[in-house]
Amino acid sequence: MSxxxxxxxxxxxxxxxxxxxxGHQMIDGVASMWCNVWGHSNPxxxxxxxxxxxxxxxxxxxxxxxxxxxxxAERLVEISPGMHRVMYSDNxxxxxxxxxxxxxxxxxxxxxxxxxxxxSLEGGYHGDTLGAMSAGxxxxxxxxxxxxxxxxxxxxxxxxxDPRAPPQKEQMNSCLDRIDEELSRSDxxxxxxxxxxxxxxxxxxxxxxxxxxxSRLCRRNAVxxxxxxxxxxxxxxxxxxxxxxxxxxxxxxxxxxMLTGGYLTMAATLATREVYxxxxxxxxxxxxxxxxxxxxxxxxxxxxxxKNLEMYQKYDLIRHVTRTAATLEEYKGRFSDIDIVGxxxxxxxxxxxxxxSGRGDAAPICPATSINRIMYxxxxxxxxxxxxxxxxxxxxxxxxxxxxxxxxLLERTMxxxxxAKPALLACGPAQ
Ligand SMILES: Cc1ncc(COP(=O)(O)O)c(C=O)c1O
Numbered sequence: 001m002s003x004x005x006x007x008x009x010x011x012x013x014x015x016x017x018x019x020x021x022x023g024h025q026m027i028d029g030v031a032s033m034w035c036n037v038w039g040h041s042n043p044x045x046x047x048x049x050x051x052x053x054x055x056x057x058x059x060x061x062x063x064x065x066x067x068x069x070x071x072x073a074e075r076l077v078e079i080s081p082g083m084h085r086v087m088y089s090d091n092x093x094x095x096x097x098x099x100x101x102x103x104x105x106x107x108x109x110x111x112x113x114x115x116x117x118x119x120s121l122e123g124g125y126h127g128d129t130l131g132a133m134s135a136g137x138x139x140x141x142x143x144x145x146x147x148x149x150x151x152x153x154x155x156x157x158x159x160x161x162d163p164r165a166p167p168q169k170e171q172m173n174s175c176l177d178r179i180d181e182e183l184s185r186s187d188x189x190x191x192x193x194x195x196x197x198x199x200x201x202x203x204x205x206x207x208x209x210x211x212x213x214x215s216r217l218c219r220r221n222a223v224x225x226x227x228x229x230x231x232x233x234x235x236x237x238x239x240x241x242x243x244x245x246x247x248x249x250x251x252x253x254x255x256x257x258m259l260t261g262g263y264l265t266m267a268a269t270l271a272t273r274e275v276y277x278x279x280x281x282x283x284x285x286x287x288x289x290x291x292x293x294x295x296x297x298x299x300x301x302x303x304x305x306x307k308n309l310e311m312y313q314k315y316d317l318i319r320h321v322t323r324t325a326a327t328l329e330e331y332k333g334r335f336s337d338i339d340i341v342g343x344x345x346x347x348x349x350x351x352x353x354x355x356x357s358g359r360g361d362a363a364p365i366c367p368a369t370s371i372n373r374i375m376y377x378x379x380x381x382x383x384x385x386x387x388x389x390x391x392x393x394x395x396x397x398x399x400x401x402x403x404x405x406x407x408x409l410l411e412r413t414m415x416x417x418x419x420a421k422p423a424l425l426a427c428g429p430a431q
Contacts, residue, residue, distance in 0.1 A: 013040030036262035052303035068302035092230035092256030093127025095267035103190035123201030203352025215248035238348030266301035364391035
């Protein structure tokens with residue numbers, strides 16, 4: 001915190017452009033923390049939000065319901081093959097907390113209280129609340145609380161960020177063997193994985209068959225599969241429903257971020273009929289899930305989400321993403337030509353470029369001050385909002401970004417990396 005003496009204040013935004021209190025404009029290369037779909041100030045979304053705000057702003061979902069929450073739940077089930085019921089919450093982390101509680105309680109409701117361990121993937125990230133931290137333990141983020149966070153079990157993932165690693169097929173088989181071994185233990189309730197790719201862990205894209213194979217191992221070992229689509233669902237990877245496209249069959253799915261188009265906070269945890277039914281029973285049996293948040297299922301957020309989903313169809317957004325994604329692919333090579341850029345990975349509307357200490361060097365760059373701050377300042381000077389995670393520059397723009405805007409974002413980002421090179425190479429103490 002002491003490195004950031006003051007933060008820029010964003011006063012308005014339109015389309016992909018953010019404007020700060022000084023009148024400077026930046027392209028939103030982060031989609032306002034990976035959630036913005038249509039750009040800012042979209043009139044259709046604003047209308048849906050204001051119309052709902054005039055009718056019903058909030059009403060508890062404890063013993064009650066309301067139209068927008070019901071309609072949205074129906075739509076979510078429709079676009080989520082295999083899912084039967086929806087539980088709302090406010091953000092991705094709480095959607096994950098609910099998923100973990102559901103998985104463990106599913107087993108206790110089924111008379112197997114000993115099945116209470118959650119397996120996760122190395123490099124996975126699922127949010128900042130305690131359960132989510134335990135299931136997605138990233139030492140760089142949570143290390144100072146490592147003694148407090150309940151320890152989870154993390155299994156390896158076949159992602160090849162190091163060219164010296166074994167070939168992917170070999171690596172995948174060895175990871176799957178290890179996952180199988182872990183899932184065969186009698187105390188495992190579920191495995192949780194981000195769907196399609198790990199984002200916060202450094203844009204680590206799974207090999208094609210990996211998720212399907214994990215799903216198969218879950219069935220074989222009778223372990224629940226939780227897929228976290230908070231960051232990767234709704235088109236970020238060019239797929240509306242990555243779990244379905246990747247041929248995996250989860251028991252529980254989490255959504256957040258882009259659910260409302262990035263305008264209001266809302267998340268959802270979906271479950272299969274079998275999981276849902278295990279919670280049914282007489283009140284005194286205490287089979288129900290004790291979990292509820294004040295703003296659960298907020299009607300204004302639900303109205304935004306309904307409009308957002310309508311717009312996906314109306315504008316054929318996934319097709320737009322797959323088309324503009326070709327431009328990201330084209331720039332991959334140009335990014336790698338910069339001598340402090342190592343591996344570059346992209347999928348859908350997502351690009352991750354590793355910053356390394358020199359050409360042919362896989363060692364992450366290690367400047368004296370935070371990479372994030374250096375790149376933020378360099379991006380700002382070039383008119384682009386950038387945010388790094390570790391030594392990875394991530395481009396996660398609004399999904400509806402046009403090709404011209406995307407090219408501008410990519411060009412400016414490459415200029416910002418080149419500008420920042422002296423500061424990035426000013427080495428700090430070894431970490
Ligand atoms: C895969 C995944 N799950 C969960 C979360 C947590 O979401 P939130 O920040 O809305 O709590 C994130 C956030 O980045 C995420 O990437």
